[in-house]
Amino acid sequence: MRTVFLVLIVLVLVLIAAIATGFLDISQTREAQAPQISANEQGVTASGGQAPAFDVQTGTVSVGTQPANVTVPVPSVSVNEPAPPAANAPPASNSQQ
Secondary structure (H helix, E strand, O other), X not given: OHHHHXXXXXXXXXXXXXXXXXXXXXXXXXXXXXXXXXXXXXXXXXXXXXXXXXXXXXXXXXXXXXXXXXXXXXOOOOOOOOOOOOOOOOOOOOOXX
């Protein structure tokens, strides 16, 4: 159950971000109208009404390729061994006090 709520929260945040950045533009083109409801001894009847209509404009994402001959700099890594200890250096002490 928590997973469903988490997914819904993430979807709402993505929708808000898309609208805030201008990637998604939603505008209402037709107003909603409630149906006419009448009740009599034979029951309840509803007639008319219409759902709202929306115009949605989305941004585009272009994916392309570059020419095949492209030079990409690759870093080089070198590993150096540690220098040997000096011959007259005192030994390291591991005493604990």
